[in-house]
Amino acid sequence: MTTTGPARDTALHADADRPSRREQILQAAAQLFAERGSRAVGVDDVGAAVGVTGPAIYRHFAGKDAMLAEMLLRISERLLAGGRERVAAAGADPAAQLRALIAFQVEFALGNPALITVHDRDLGSLAEADAAQVRRLQRRYVEVWVAVLARLHPAADAAACRVRAHAVFGLINSTPHSAGQLDRAATATLLTGMAEAAARAW
Amino acid sequence: MTTTGPARDTALHADADRPSRREQILQAAAQLFAERGSRAVGVDDVGAAVGVTGPAIYRHFAGKDAMLAEMLLRISERLLAGGRERVAAAGADPAAQLRALIAFQVEFALGNPALITVHDRDLGSLAEADAAQVRRLQRRYVEVWVAVLARLHPAADAAACRVRAHAVFGLINSTPHSAGQLDRAATATLLTGMAEAAARAW
DNA sequence: CCTGGAGGTTAACCATCGTTCACAGGAGTG
DNA sequence: CACTCCTGTGAACGATGGTTAACCTCCAGG
Secondary structure (H helix, E strand, O other): OOOOOOOOOOOOOOOOOOOOHHHHHHHHHHHHHHHOOHOOOHEEEEHHHOOOOOOHHOOOOOOOHHHHHHHHHHHHEEEEEEHHHHHHHHOOOHHHHHHHHHHHHHHHHHHHHHHHHHHHHOOHHHHHHHHHHHHHHHHHHHHHHHHHHHHHHOOOOHHHHHHHHHHHHHHHHHHHHHHOOOOHHHHHHHHHHHHHHHOOOO | OOOOOOHHHHHHHOOOOOOOHHHHHHHHHHHHHHHOOHOOOOOOHHHHOOOOOOOHHOOOOHHHHHHHHHHHHHHHHHHHHHHHHHHOOOOOOOHHHHHHHHHHHHHHHOOOHHHHHHHOOHHOOEEEEEEEEHHHHHHHHOOOOOOHHOOOOOOOOHHHHHHHHHOOOOHHOOOHHOOOOOHHHHHHHHHHHHHHHHHOOO
């Protein structure tokens, strides 16, 4: 039923053409976790999705938790790194930086709907140490946005900028909910426009 | 640790002052489900939260699934009914109707953060029959928004309006992520402004 | 009184599922 | 050929947790 071929998220595997078994597992797990929630997905399900039995997973990961942890850590790191890159590449103008951040987030959300879903749904299923690490990365990513928003409007306090950043995330990350309504390009321009309007409304 | 007193969501119990045991359970369950996810919360946990052992739950609900189902159904019904009311009360002007819908959603999200969280996180944990019913209600609520957005901009097609509606939901429902940053009133005006700007950006 | 239902309790049952174990095949490598 | 990782399998183990059973108490109403 689920189209596994072209609908794959792009952010997990570095080797896109011949991904290692390990990457295949992470990929399949992300898809399944997004659809049903990590707790509802069995190790056997993940195995079956890559044509292997459940226990084979343990040749590649310490356990189910370790899979989820690595998944969420990678996403968070990728967002933070990507966000910083884009800001740095956008020059000194805060308005341009904001546009770059929005473009990046839209791109990521449209390219990796499963990861976006898992990212904020299954954080609570992580062991406290991993969860803390993920939250730390998330916080730093938020602060990248807050810094840009604060420079854009020097009068606003940081708390308001944080609320604003989360609101823009929510707006952009709504894509999994409206999947299949429009083609990717149209959705991208629509969300970009809305996000910029929302971020700018003071 | 969790402040159970004043932080209660308001939309679940009709009898606010002396809620029946049944309502207490639903209330506590919503809180716990929001914090940890329905699957991570045991029947014993829910019982303990209202000062009762786990199996006592079965005097009031057919099972854990039934609890979650009733919770999600009530939320969906309340949103749909509330949305329709507000639109009807806002007169014929689509701009006024949109403002009314936004105010309603902001109000609901700020008043019921736990319900908002459970609403889209745990839908997948429902039996298919219940899930279908909830999705039906959600869809009808979305269509209330789509109708208003479509009247506001007759040139736009329904699919784009749907994407737009989901984006505004995502924006407003981000409140659980930015809890504690600002006081409720400030958050409300901020989100309302952003939502209106986003919905209007064409 | 005493009867019956509502609401609780503890103990037990049982399915699910993550994890481990013992073993097997294959691909290099000496 | 032998030796050894690497990756996989099927079976078994153990914990967790939803659910049921048996029993108990309280209290309203005849």
